[in-house]
Amino acid sequence: MKKGMCLSFILAMLILFTGCTEAITYKADTEKKPSAKMEAIHTLNKYEIELKFDVAKRTAIGHQRLIYINTEGVDLADLVFHLYPNAYKTLETVPAIGKPSQCFPDGFNPGYIEVSNIKVNGKSVPHQISGMVLKLTLNDVIKADEKAEIDMDFAIKIPNSTGRFGTYNGTSQFIYWNPILAVYDQGWQIREYKKIGESNYSEVADYNVKITLPQEQKVASTGVITAETNAKEKGFKIVNIDASNVRDFAWVCNKDFIMEEKEVEGIKIKSFYTAKNVSLGTKADDIGADIFKYYNKLFGKYPYAEFDIVETYLIGGGMEYPQLISLGQGHYQKQDSLEHVLAHEIAHQWWYVTVGNDEYTYPWLDEGFATYSTDMYISNKSKSKGALEVLMNKYYAAKSPSIAVSSSVDRFASWGEYNSIIYRKGASALHNLRSNVGDEQFFKIMKTYFAEYKFKNASTEDFVEVIEMVSGQDAAKELREMVNQSGK
Numbered sequence: 001m002k003k004g005m006c007l008s009f010i011l012a013m014l015i016l017f018t019g020c021t022e023a024i025t026y027k028a029d030t031e032k033k034p035s036a037k038m039e040a041i042h043t044l045n046k047y048e049i050e051l052k053f054d055v056a057k058r059t060a061i062g063h064q065r066l067i068y069i070n071t072e073g074v075d076l077a078d079l080v081f082h083l084y085p086n087a088y089k090t091l092e093t094v095p096a097i098g099k100p101s102q103c104f105p106d107g108f109n110p111g112y113i114e115v116s117n118i119k120v121n122g123k124s125v126p127h128q129i130s131g132m133v134l135k136l137t138l139n140d141v142i143k144a145d146e147k148a149e150i151d152m153d154f155a156i157k158i159p160n161s162t163g164r165f166g167t168y169n170g171t172s173q174f175i176y177w178n179p180i181l182a183v184y185d186q187g188w189q190i191r192e193y194k195k196i197g198e199s200n201y202s203e204v205a206d207y208n209v210k211i212t213l214p215q216e217q218k219v220a221s222t223g224v225i226t227a228e229t230n231a232k233e234k235g236f237k238i239v240n241i242d243a244s245n246v247r248d249f250a251w252v253c254n255k256d257f258i259m260e261e262k263e264v265e266g267i268k269i270k271s272f273y274t275a276k277n278v279s280l281g282t283k284a285d286d287i288g289a290d291i292f293k294y295y296n297k298l299f300g301k302y303p304y305a306e307f308d309i310v311e312t313y314l315i316g317g318g319m320e321y322p323q324l325i326s327l328g329q330g331h332y333q334k335q336d337s338l339e340h341v342l343a344h345e346i347a348h349q350w351w352y353v354t355v356g357n358d359e360y361t362y363p364w365l366d367e368g369f370a371t372y373s374t375d376m377y378i379s380n381k382s383k384s385k386g387a388l389e390v391l392m393n394k395y396y397a398a399k400s401p402s403i404a405v406s407s408s409v410d411r412f413a414s415w416g417e418y419n420s421i422i423y424r425k426g427a428s429a430l431h432n433l434r435s436n437v438g439d440e441q442f443f444k445i446m447k448t449y450f451a452e453y454k455f456k457n458a459s460t461e462d463f464v465e466v467i468e469m470v471s472g473q474d475a476a477k478e479l480r481e482m483v484n485q486s487g488k
Contacts (some may be wrong), residue, residue, distance in 0.1 A: 110157050
C-alpha cells in the first residue's frame with residue numbers, strides 16, 4: 001500500500017477503490033493461492049493514452065488504446081476493466097485516509113469517469129458498466145497468444161478534494177485515473193470494495209502517455225518524461241511520458257511546484273514541493289537517496305531509472321505508486337516524520353511496486369514487508385543498540401485480535417485491527433524469521449524473493465517456498481505457522 005506510518009503509528013491508510021459489482025458477479029477466490037511461477041510475461045501489454053486536462057474546469061478528456069496479448073492460456077470471450085474514478089461518485093464509496101468527508105474541505109463534490117466509443121480490433125463491442133467495473137463482451141474470442149487492440153474514449157471529472165484523485169489549491173493528483181485491465185487468474189479478478197485496507201491487484205505493463213495541459217503546470221509522474229512540446233492551442237504544452245514494467249501510471253501537477261533532483265547509484269530522485277515547505281522539501285531527495293542506498297544493499301537494485309517525491313494535500317500520511325510517492329504536507333513539518341514516511345513509501349517500491357501481490361488477499365506481503373524495512377532503516381540510522389529488537393518485542397507483545405497475519409482484507413472490522421496485524425505482526429513475523437535463520441540467510445531470502453518475483457505477483461506460499469529453497473523446510477514451516485496462526 002500505500003501509507004506512511006509516523007513514529008506514533010498514526011498510519012496513513014489507503015482504502016483502495018476496487019470494483020464493486022452488483023449486476024456483474026466477478027469475485028475473488030480468496031482461498032486460491034496464485035503462484036508467480038505460473039506467470040509467463042514474455043510480452044507486456046501496452047497502454048497508449050492521450051489526455052487533455054482543463055485545470056479550471058477540473059475535467060479531462062482522453063483516448064486509450066490497450067495493445068493486449070492474451071497470455072492467459074485460454075481463449076477469452078470478454079475483457080474486464082477497473083473504472084476507479086467512479087469510487088468518487090458518492091461520499092460513501094470515496095477511498096480516504098481518515099474520514100472521507102475530511103478530503104472535501106469545501107464540501108463533497110463527485111468525481112467519475114465515463115467511457116464511450118469502445119472498439120476491439122476496430123469493431124464496436126457491447127459493454128456493461130456496474131459501478132467501478134467495465135465489462136466488454138467480445139464479438140470474436142481472443143485466442144491464447146493472440147493480440148488485440150482495445151480502443152476507448154473517456155472523460156473524467158476530478159473532484160475538488162485533497163484525496164488521491166482530486167484537485168486542491170492548485171495540486172492535481174491523477175491516481176488510478178484511466179481504465180485499467182483487471183488481472184485474469186482463472187477468471188477476472190474483481191474485488192468488492194472494502195472500507196479497510198486495499199484491494200489493488202494488477203499486472204505490469206508498458207505505458208506511453210501524452211498529456212496536454214497549461215504550459216505553466218509542472219508534472220511529476222511514473223516513468224520518464226521524454227519530451228515537452230508546444231501544443232497547437234496557445235498556452236498549452238504536450239508532455240510525453242514513457243514507463244516500462246509498471247503496475248499502473250500516476251501523475252501529479254501544480255504550476256507552483258519547485259523541483260530539485262540528485263542521482264544516487266544510477267537513480268534520479270526528484271523532490272517536488274511548494275515554497276511554504278522549502279525547508280524540508282530541499283532535503284527530501286537527500287533523505288530519499290540515503291534510503292535507496294540502504295534498500296539497494298539489503299534487497300537488490302531498484303529497477304527503475306527515476307523516482308519522484310511529491311508534496312500534496314493528502315491528509316495524514318503518504319501513498320506509494322510506481323516511481324512516485326505522494327506525501328501529505330504534515331510530514332514536511334518535522335524531519336523525523338519526513339524520514340519515516342519516506343522510508344515506508346520507498347520500501348513499497350520493492351514490496352508492491354516491483355514485487356507485486358494481491359493486496360486484498362495477501363496484504364501483509366506489502367505492508368508487513370514495508371513496515372519491517374522501515375523499522376530496519378530507522379533503527380540503523382539511530383545507531384541505538386538494540387532499538388530494532390525493542391520495537392519488534394513491542395509489536396509481538398501488543399494485544400491484538402485473533403486474526404492471522406496471512407488474512408485477507410475482509411477479515412478485519414476496523415483500521416485498528418488491520419494496523420496491529422498486517423503492519424506490526426507482519427513485521428514481527430519477518431523479524432522472527434531473521435532471528436531463526438540469521439542475518440546472512442535472511443537477507444539472502446529477501447534478495448532471492450525480490451529477484452525471483454520482480455515484475456510478477458507473489459503469494460504468501462511463494463514467499464514460503466523461497467524460504468525453503470534458501471534455508472530449508474524447518475524455517476519455512478515456522479514462518480508459515482506464524483503467519484497462519486491467530487494473534488493474541
